[in-house]
Amino acid sequence: xxxxxxxxxxxxxxxxxxxxxxxxxxxxxxxxxxxxxxxxxxxxxxxxxxxxxxxxxxxxxxxxxxxxxxxxxxxxxxxxxxxxxxxxxxxxxxxxxxxxxxxxxxxxxxxxxxxxxxxxxxxxxxxxxxxxxxxxxxxxxxxxxxxxxxxxxxxxxxxxxxxxxxxxxxxxxxxxxxxxxxxxxxxxxxxxxxxxxxxxxxxxxxxxxxxxxxxxxxxxxxxxxxxxxxxxxxxxxxxxxxxxxxxxxxxxxxxxxxxxxxxxxxxxxxxxxxxxxxxxxxxxxxxxxxxxxxxxxxxxxxxxxxxxxxxxxxxxxxxxxxxxxxxxxxxxxxxxxxxxxxxxxxxxxxxxxxxxxxxxxxxxxxxxxxxxxxxxxxxxxxxxxxxxxxxxxxxxxxxxxxxxxxxxxxxxxxxxxxxxxxxxxxxxxxxxxxxxxxxxxxxxxxxxxxxxxxxxxxxxxxxxxxxxxxxxxxxxxxxxxxxxxxxxxxxxxxxxxxxxxxxxxxxxxxxxxxxxxxxxxxxxxxxxxxxxxxxxxxxxxxxxxxxxxxxxxxxxxxxxxxxxxxxxxxxxx
Numbered sequence: 001x002x003x004x005x006x007x008x009x010x011x012x013x014x015x016x017x018x019x020x021x022x023x024x025x026x027x028x029x030x031x032x033x034x035x036x037x038x039x040x041x042x043x044x045x046x047x048x049x050x051x052x053x054x055x056x057x058x059x060x061x062x063x064x065x066x067x068x069x070x071x072x073x074x075x076x077x078x079x080x081x082x083x084x085x086x087x088x089x090x091x092x093x094x095x096x097x098x099x100x101x102x103x104x105x106x107x108x109x110x111x112x113x114x115x116x117x118x119x120x121x122x123x124x125x126x127x128x129x130x131x132x133x134x135x136x137x138x139x140x141x142x143x144x145x146x147x148x149x150x151x152x153x154x155x156x157x158x159x160x161x162x163x164x165x166x167x168x169x170x171x172x173x174x175x176x177x178x179x180x181x182x183x184x185x186x187x188x189x190x191x192x193x194x195x196x197x198x199x200x201x202x203x204x205x206x207x208x209x210x211x212x213x214x215x216x217x218x219x220x221x222x223x224x225x226x227x228x229x230x231x232x233x234x235x236x237x238x239x240x241x242x243x244x245x246x247x248x249x250x251x252x253x254x255x256x257x258x259x260x261x262x263x264x265x266x267x268x269x270x271x272x273x274x275x276x277x278x279x280x281x282x283x284x285x286x287x288x289x290x291x292x293x294x295x296x297x298x299x300x301x302x303x304x305x306x307x308x309x310x311x312x313x314x315x316x317x318x319x320x321x322x323x324x325x326x327x328x329x330x331x332x333x334x335x336x337x338x339x340x341x342x343x344x345x346x347x348x349x350x351x352x353x354x355x356x357x358x359x360x361x362x363x364x365x366x367x368x369x370x371x372x373x374x375x376x377x378x379x380x381x382x383x384x385x386x387x388x389x390x391x392x393x394x395x396x397x398x399x400x401x402x403x404x405x406x407x408x409x410x411x412x413x414x415x416x417x418x419x420x421x422x423x424x425x426x427x428x429x430x431x432x433x434x435x436x437x438x439x440x441x442x443x444x445x446x447x448x449x450x451x452x453x454x455x456x457x458x459x460x461x462x463x464x465x466x467x468x469x470x471x472x473x474x475x476x477x478x479x480x481x482x483x484x485x486x487x488x489x490x491x492x493x494x495x496x497x498x499x500x501x502x503x504x505x506x507x508x509x510x511x512x513x514x515x516x517x518x519x520x521x522x523x524x525x526x527x528x529x530x531x532x533x534x535x536x537x538x539x540x541x542x543x544x545x546x547x548x549x550x551x552x553x554x555x556x557x558x559x560x561x562x563x564x565x566x567x568x569x570x571x572x573x
Contacts (some may be wrong), residue, residue: 001104001122004068008101011039011065018061021099030211030246031058033229038062038186042207046187046198048225050213050271053246055188056151060092063149064102067130071105071122075131076145076178080155085133088151090115092131137167140174147184148175154189154197156439168197191275199275213255213271217241221274263446265490284442285485287321289449293330295457297372297396300365302335306452317458318465320477321486327461340365345373345398346431346506347389348499349412350380356479357385358499361396362507369448369511371456372396374481374504375463381412386419394424402506405432431506437498438490441505445485448508464500 008014012035015027027035031054034047038059041047049055063075079085093115096102104121111119117132128144136153153172159165175185187206191198202208208225216222218234218241233239244252259267265284268274291306292314306328314327340363348358356376363370373396379385393401401420403413410430420426433440448454461482468476477483484501488494495501 001071004101009069011035011062014065015058015061017101018095018099025248027058028246028248029229030249033227034058034211035062037209037227041186041209043182043184044204044206045185046189046201046206046208047211048189048191048198048208048273049211050245050250050273051190052249053211056088057091059149059151059186059188060088061095063092063131064095064099064105066147067105067120068102071120071130072124073130073146074126074128074144074180075147075149076140076143077131077133077149077151078136078140078153078175079133079151080136080153080158082133082135082138084152085135086115088149089118089131089133093118096120136171140171140178143178144180145178145183146180147186148178150175150185150187150189152189153187154191159197165197169200172197172201191269191273196275210273212245212273213250215239215241215243215245216272216274260451261447263443263450265446266443282489283322283487284446284490285449285488287319287325287482287486288328289452289454290327290485291330291452291455292317292327292458292461293455294459295370295372295455296337297363299337299339300363300368300370300455301333301337302366303333304330304368304455305332305334307331314458317461320465320480320483325486330455338365340370342400343372343396343398344507344510345389345393345396345401346503346510347401347403347412347416348503348506349403350378350499355497356499357381357389358503359389359392360500360503360507361392361398362504362511363396364511368453368455369508371454371460371504371507374456374460374500375467376479376499381415383419386416387423389416390419390423393420393426398424398426400427400429400510402429402431402510404502404506405430433506436492437502438488438492438494440509441488441498441501442490444505444509444512445501454508 003009004014008017012027012032015032015035019025019027030049034049034053034055035058037045037047039062047055047059063077066073067075077085077088079088093113096105106121107113107119108121111121111123112129113119115133117129120130123130132143134140134143136150137158150172154168158168179185185206187198187201189198198208209227210222210225211227212222212230215230215234216226220226230245234241242252244250244255250258255271258271262270263284288308289306291304293304308326308328309331312328312331314329317327319325319327343361343363345359345361350357356378357380358376359373360371361373363372373392377385377388389401392398401416403410403416413428413430417428420428445454464481468479471479478495478497479500481500481504484495484498488498488501
């Protein structure tokens with residue numbers, strides 16, 4: 001087998017050739033920087049790049065390049081799931097089969113050749129294949145490799161809780177037993193939680209290199225882990241903080257949209273790779289992002305505009321958030337007042353009265369969510385509590401009631417139904433949540449609040465502040481919705497009481513699928529409908545006038561006859 005041309009022995013040039021074969025644009029400077037680190041970086045390294053930078057594709061190309069340089073090498077690809085690892089090796093096999101320069105690696109008929117494991121043609125007989133794939137929590141004993149590629153071994157499903165992270169941390173220790181002398185271990189990933197497994201790896205001697213989506217501030221939390229290319233460009237003043245690092249792939253506008261979708265804390269993790277949270281970021285839900293208004297239970301404006309201009313601060317409404325937190329009223333309301341798309345109530349039962357039964361009523365219109373009730377009821381599942389819930393459902397014109405299954409496997413819903421049949425018949429369904437509570441609440445509320453689409457009735461805030469007067473001041477404070485909104489973090493058990501915020505998140509989550517709607521689109525649609533009515537009536541009037549003229553009516557007689565239609569058209573237009 002002929003060696004690679006000297007130029008292609010630089011992995012960056014080989015990557016360019018591969019990208020062109022795949023009809024992809026040439027690698028960006030960031031991708032070439034990652035490629036150079038793959039070739040020359042430490043034997044034990046962690047490559048943290050923002051989502052979408054192409055880490056996996058680059059590294060898959062790196063594997064075939066290394067095998068082309070030395071076909072006796074053995075690679076083990078490990079991912080969070082076996083399927084993901086198989087996808088990595090499948091893409092690697094595709095490159096071998098398609099690229100002429102890699103054709104000497106195509107396996108013989110008597111060699112292993114599957115997405116699970118394959119050999120390259122010049123490889124000598126060995127128990128270990130040239131490349132194989134495993135799931136990180138699967139069976140890895142007996143495997144041997146010159147290089148382990150750990151591709152996204154940390155995902156939400158295996159890092160939600162501390163026991164999960166402990167299990168994952170122990171699993172990746174197995175890589176050391178798999179590795180041959182002088183071997184390499186390369187982790188590719190994006191941290192999923194603040195106390196990521198990647199942080200524990202650094203304590204074991206791994207070198208971390210980070211490529212952020214935006215240039216950070218000169219004074220940042222990355223230290224020497226930030227890619228030298230990014231650090232150098234910042235120091236030399238070639239770029240400004242917050243500029244996109246890879247503008248060819250992700251423009252400033254694109255990153256802004258992603259930040260709105262992920263929420264600030266999620267964006268900092270997934271795109272800025274920042275696992276060190278400041279006090280500001282530790283509590284991701286900001287009271288300042290709420291819109292406080294007088295909310296009608298039947299109608300709402302088509303569009304609501306938020307502003308944090310000081311003139312819109314609500315001065316006479318007590319706020320129990322952090323110092324500096326403020327409530328803001330709408331800066332403007334546009335369009336007509338129209339009926340809500342629907343109304344949902346979420347009930348978080350308290351069981352036998354240990355905590356409060358939390359109730360939240362949330363209505364939706366044009367992608368905005370309106371909170372008309374959010375309160376706690378003491379008394380467990382007694383008749384007065386059930387009766388109150390049914391009456392609140394009637395008062396708020398609720399279409400659907402969602403009940404969290406934390407009591408009796410659906411028994412609360414069965415107890416409530418007779419009261420609803422008598423007071424306010426509506427649809428009832430049980431909801432079961434498996435995701436860690438704090439993460440679920442924040443991931444649901446943060447994007448909605450960041451985009452200023454959560455509008456809370458002023459009366460809800462007033463009632464919240466006056467609630468539970470019989471409790472001690474300390475406990476009374478912790479039972480308030482605004483307190484819970486401002487103090488929740490991603491850490492398990494960050495709140496002593498979380499009933500109200502949990503019920504609010506449950507009601508908001510119901511409307512998640514509808515949030516793609518935009519106010520402007522709906523206003524435009526209604527205007528088009530009104531305009532259509534206008535034209536229909538104009539056409540009818542014109543035809544009528546022609547008929548009247550043919551009948552010999554005078555212009556004044558015609559005007560008198562059409563007066564009522566003119567009025568309708570004027571109003572509609």
